[in-house]
Amino acid sequence: MDHWPFIYAAYAVFFILLLADAIGAASGRRRLLDGLRGRAVREQRRGGTP
Amino acid sequence: MRPGTPSTAALALLRRDLLLLWRQRADALNPLLFALMVATLFPLALGPEAGMLSRVAGGIVWVTVVLANLLSLDALFRGDAEDGSLDQLAVSGQPLALLAGARILAHWLGTGLPLTLVAPLLAYMLGLERAALPVLVAALALGTPLLSLVGACCAALTVAMRRSGILLALLVLPLTVPVLIFGAGAVEAAATGGDPSAALLFLAAGLALALPLAPLGCAAAIRIGTA
Amino acid sequence: MNRFVLWFHRMGSPPTFYAFAERWRPWFLWSALAITAVALYWGLARAPDDYLQGDSFRIIYIHVPSAWMGQFIFLAMAICGFVAIVWRIKIAEIMGIASAPVGAAFTAIALATGSLWGRPTWGTYWVWDARLTSTLVLLFLYFGVIGLYRAIEDRRKAARAAGLLAIIGLVNIPIIQYSVYWWNTLHQPSSIKVTKMSSTIDPSMLWPLLAMAVATKLYYAWSALSRAQLMVLEMESGKDWVRELAGLPGVASPSTDTPREA
Numbered sequence: 022m023d024h025w026p027f028i029y030a031a032y033a034v035f036f037i038l039l040l041a042d043a044i045g046a047a048s049g050r051r052r053l054l055d056g057l058r059g060r061a062v063r064e065q066r067r068g069g070t071p
Numbered sequence: 072m073r074p075g076t077p078s079t080a081a082l083a084l085l086r087r088d089l090l091l092l093w094r095q096r097a098d099a100l101n102p103l104l105f106a107l108m109v110a111t112l113f114p115l116a117l118g119p120e121a122g123m124l125s126r127v128a129g130g131i132v133w134v135t136v137v138l139a140n141l142l143s144l145d146a147l148f149r150g151d152a153e154d155g156s157l158d159q160l161a162v163s164g165q166p167l168a169l170l171a172g173a174r175i176l177a178h179w180l181g182t183g184l185p186l187t188l189v190a191p192l193l194a195y196m197l198g199l200e201r202a203a204l205p206v207l208v209a210a211l212a213l214g215t216p217l218l219s220l221v222g223a224c225c226a227a228l229t230v231a232m233r234r235s236g237i238l239l240a241l242l243v244l245p246l247t248v249p250v251l252i253f254g255a256g257a258v259e260a261a262a263t264g265g266d267p268s269a270a271l272l273f274l275a276a277g278l279a280l281a282l283p284l285a286p287l288g289c290a291a292a293i294r295i296g297t298a
Numbered sequence: 299m300n301r302f303v304l305w306f307h308r309m310g311s312p313p314t315f316y317a318f319a320e321r322w323r324p325w326f327l328w329s330a331l332a333i334t335a336v337a338l339y340w341g342l343a344r345a346p347d348d349y350l351q352g353d354s355f356r357i358i359y360i361h362v363p364s365a366w367m368g369q370f371i372f373l374a375m376a377i378c379g380f381v382a383i384v385w386r387i388k389i390a391e392i393m394g395i396a397s398a399p400v401g402a403a404f405t406a407i408a409l410a411t412g413s414l415w416g417r418p419t420w421g422t423y424w425v426w427d428a429r430l431t432s433t434l435v436l437l438f439l440y441f442g443v444i445g446l447y448r449a450i451e452d453r454r455k456a457a458r459a460a461g462l463l464a465i466i467g468l469v470n471i472p473i474i475q476y477s478v479y480w481w482n483t484l485h486q487p488s489s490i491k492v493t494k495m496s497s498t499i500d501p502s503m504l505w506p507l508l509a510m511a512v513a514t515k516l517y518y519a520w521s522a523l524s525r526a527q528l529m530v531l532e533m534e535s536g537k538d539w540v541r542e543l544a545g546l547p548g549v550a551s552p553s554t555d556t557p558r559e560a
Contacts, residue, residue: 024354024418028342031411035360038410039517042403046524053531057544224466228459231450238445242463245438246470249477256484273480277473288466291383295458 080165081173088177102139102182103189109135110193121198128197129207129258133251135193136186136211137218141243143182144222145235147174148293152230158297167290175223175286183215199262206261206271213274214254220278220285221246227292249277310387312530313539319523326523330516333509341506355503357415363510365408365429367518368436369471371401375443376468379461388533389526391457394464395447396525400518402440409433428482432475439467453533 092099113131114124151157160170190211191204199207225242229235257270308314341359378394381387412430413423424430443460450456534540 024356027414027418028353028356031357031414032338032360034410034414035364035407038403038407042400042521045399046521046528049528050531053528053535054544057531057535057540058546061541061544061546225463228446228463229449231452231455231459235449238442238449241438241445242442245435245442245474246466248435249470249473252477252481256481259484273477284469288462292459292462295383295455295462298455 077166077169080163081169084160084170085173085177088174089180092177092181099181099185102143103185105142106135106139106186106189106193109138110197114197125198125200125262128194128199129203129262130255131197132190132194132199132207133214133255133258136190136215137244137247137251139186140182140215140218140222141240143178144226144243145229145239147178147223147226148230149226149235152296157230157293161293161297167293168286171223171227171289171293172286175219175289178223179216179219183211183219187211187215199258203258203261206267207258209271210254210257210267210274213271213278214250217250217274217278217281218247220281221250224285224288224292227289227296230293230296250274253277310389312388312534312537315389316527316530316539316543319527323520323523323527326516326520330513330520333513333516337506337509337513341503341510345502345506354415354418357411358503359506359510361408361411361415362507363514364404364411365433366511367514368401368405368408368433368440370515371397371404371518372436372439372464372468372471375401375461375464379458379464382458382461383465388454389530391454391461392526392529392533393522394461395443395457396522396529397518398440398444398447398460399525400521402437402444404514404518405433405437405440409437426482428475428479431482432478435474435478436471439471443467453529 110131113127117123117127148157151160161167163170187208190207194204194207222243225239225246226235228242229239232238253270253273257267257274259265260267260270309318338359342356345356375394375397378390378397381390382394409430412433416425416427416430417423443463446463447456447460450459531540531543
């Protein structure tokens with residue numbers, strides 16, 4: 022039996038799952054910092070200390 | 072015995088739990104009914120052929136016991152966590168592990184012991200080899216305390232949330248895999264004419280290990296949840 | 299106080315930890331990628347065929363390191379949980395729970411690649427082999443830890459509860475694995491040979507395997523530190539150092555400048 026399709030599939034699983042993990046780990050930083058800035062801007066507009 | 076010592080506190084808690092159990096004895100029957108119903112489902116799903124049923128009877132009884140035990144776990148600390156008495160126990164100054172041990176003992180007396188006593192009936196209905204019945208009871212007598220001990224740790228971990236739901240099953244079931252394997256293994260060994268003593272000894276060793284450790288884990292979990 | 303203990307105490311402070319992670323994260327990721335590229339080139343293109351298994355053994359370069367990482371990360375989670383419960387160090391709580399997703403990913407990879415290895419070798423994707431079964435239980439334990447963390451609202455309580463579950467799971471892992479092996483010998487006809495590689499392994503196969511073991515650990519360091527950074531930012535979002543990081547004036551010293559629009 023030709024083994025290479027299984028080898029390719031295994032390596033695909035490896036890289037796809039780790040890529041998904043990497044995206045999960047790396048995304049959200051910008052969103053979080055933007056959220057912080059937005060909150061600070063709103064606080065400033067209201068004029069009071071937070 | 073002087074009041075205020077750890078042993079009196081644990082005994083008082085045990086007496087209170089058993090009294091509650093007795094007052095709500097109809098509820099205490101629920102795990103038994105559940106086990107009976109699940110055991111009925113298996114012949115309906117697998118077919119009534121006696122030979123096949125008797126081959127899997129030991130496994131079916133063990134699975135029903137594990138599931139019935141799981142269902143009873145959510146209530147173990149839930150009520151006390153909601154009305155605040157769990158916080159009181161945590162700050163009472165008594166060793167919390169001992170109190171947790173008393174609670175686990177009460178849980179076993181209310182769930183594990185009746186299940187152990189009713190299991191031969193289920194096994195007989197499913198046609199388990201007559202010779203394996205004493206081994207089944209012995210394995211359950213060693214295994215159900217283990218289920219209560221391990222399950223109590225997981226139940227204590229979920230006190231900080233409003234409802235544990237399916238999560239409790241996700242926490243408890245992987246940890247009860249060894250109990251299921253050795254318990255069902257002992258029954259199968261006895262039913263097929265082998266020697267069940269190895270599996271029973273493994274269960275006993277597990278119980279000896281969990282008996283001191285699980286109440287400590289349980290107490291740590293309660294402290295995390297109530298802090 | 300010796301230097302290591304001092305470093306350990308400093309790491310307990312969120313801004314120091316954040317800066318440390320920011321400094322080292324790229325190194326971990328790029329070295330992991332570089333080592334992976336070299337090791338897989340050697341393992342896939344240069345190493346000779348195994349005379350028994352043909353080419354299918356080439357899966358072990360990802361399968362075995364992933365399986366190792368599945369167990370290694372659970373151990374790391376339990377150690378973090380222990381530190382978090384005993385000394386109540388916030389960073390230990392965060393590192394423990396930040397390890398869980400990557401650990402679950404590696405365990406899932408070990409399962410999937412194991413079954414893909416099994417199809418050409420055993421003729422089926424799934425057998426109740428002792429290793430596959432105990433790895434499946436390990437994956438359930440990871441799901442339990444993640445599920446418990448998600449279900450509790452108070453973040454710090456959730457992290458400590460998940461850490462305690464990791465400790466309980468760690469005590470159970472050897473028992474589970476032993477029981478599964480015992481169960482397997484009870485049921486499995488011994489005709490199915492489940493050993494994945496012979497004990498003598500050719501050096502040309504061994505070193506890419508070891509290199510991959512190093513690369514996966516470096517990747518784990520990157521992934522856990524990245525998630526931990528995010529969690530630190532979330533937990534400390536009201537603090538001055540986070541506001542400064544976001545390019546905002548601190549609360550303690552409000553400046554008269556108009557804030558920069560995000």
